[in-house]
Amino acid sequence: MGGRLLRLEHLTRRFGDTLAVDRVDLRIPRPQMIAVIGRSGAGKSTTLRLINRLIDPTEGKIYFGDGEVTALRGRALRAWRSRCAMIFQQFNLSGRLDVITNVMVGCLGDKPLMPSMMKWFGPAERAEAVRALDRVDLLPQALQRAETLSGGQQQRVAIARALLQRPHLILADEPVASLDPANAARVMETLVSIHRDAGISVLCNLHDLATARSHCERIIGMAAGRIVFDGPPESLTPDAVRRIYGVSETELDLETAGAAAPRKQKDGQPLVAAAG
Ligand SMILES: Nc1ncnc2c1ncn2[C@@H]1O[C@H](COP(=O)(O)OP(=O)(O)O)[C@@H](O)[C@H]1O
Ligand SMILES: [Mg+2]
Numbered sequence: 001m002g003g004r005l006l007r008l009e010h011l012t013r014r015f016g017d018t019l020a021v022d023r024v025d026l027r028i029p030r031p032q033m034i035a036v037i038g039r040s041g042a043g044k045s046t047t048l049r050l051i052n053r054l055i056d057p058t059e060g061k062i063y064f065g066d067g068e069v070t071a072l073r074g075r076a077l078r079a080w081r082s083r084c085a086m087i088f089q090q091f092n093l094s095g096r097l098d099v100i101t102n103v104m105v106g107c108l109g110d111k112p113l114m115p116s117m118m119k120w121f122g123p124a125e126r127a128e129a130v131r132a133l134d135r136v137d138l139l140p141q142a143l144q145r146a147e148t149l150s151g152g153q154q155q156r157v158a159i160a161r162a163l164l165q166r167p168h169l170i171l172a173d174e175p176v177a178s179l180d181p182a183n184a185a186r187v188m189e190t191l192v193s194i195h196r197d198a199g200i201s202v203l204c205n206l207h208d209l210a211t212a213r214s215h216c217e218r219i220i221g222m223a224a225g226r227i228v229f230d231g232p233p234e235s236l237t238p239d240a241v242r243r244i245y246g247v248s249e250t251e252l253d254l255e256t257a258g259a260a261a262p263r264k265q266k267d268g269q270p271l272v273a274a275a276g
Helices: 044-051 074-083 099-108 115-120 123-135 151-163 181-198 209-215 238-245 249-258
Strands: 006-015 018-028 033-037 059-064 084-088 169-173 201-206 218-223 226-231
Touching (some): 006 044, 018 044, 018 059, 018 226, 033 044, 033 209, 044 169, 044 201, 074 084, 084 151, 099 151, 123 151, 123 181, 151 181, 169 181, 181 201, 181 209, 201 209, 218 238, 238 249
Parallel strands (some): 033 201, 033 218, 084 169, 169 201
Antiparallel strands (some): 006 018, 006 059, 218 226
């Protein structure tokens, strides 16, 4: 049975001379809560964008269930994109619109929001948005303008919006990178509960090892476009951390502590340890 198995085969993407994703093989045999970790420039975002077909692979294939995702064109491709709900670090809400309207935008799939589309939102969409907001514990805020919410709340609105896409998969690119620890934990818990209740996989690019360990059942470590670790948190040994980051976890923590001060770093450039 094909089911909802996601399979990446030799997935490769070049940008000029840069091998952003390098022959990645991956099987997600059942709905899983997955963290993708690695340095900036390791290929995490490119992998997510390949999966939702925002960009095309240079080589390799993606399968979901019985279908080949990399073969989809036209309407079928647009349908796939809207079934891969994306969550971004910056939430991407319309701040002036109320929360429930932001959530209903999810039912537009990958169409951009235009004022004329507001008329598409009927009682059915509204009811679904109410259910989604209830699931992320934000029903009381439904009529507030999105910009009046805290960052963590805004990210949960984005998750509710994702639910209206009736996703096969949630792809979250650094969803908690701009949140304080308490809000980050709350957002991660929300993603975990949706993974469980909806029975869908969540692939979550994460900067923070501790977040990956505490919320994800499977951790995929990437370095220079390749998967260099794939296993449960308890297998993430000091050796594995070194393979992924090139430094020990202590050194990594020092870098992160240094990042509290402004950290200017170009994608793909190794971080220089900021701590003295
Ligand atoms: N659109 C693009 N054009 C050129 N290079 C890109 C593009 N997107 C990503 N890259 C390069 O591909 C590599 C992987 O990037 P990315 O997937 O964003 O890494 P990560 O998300 O792990 O930080 C980097 O070297 C980055 O500079
Ligand atoms: Mg990225």
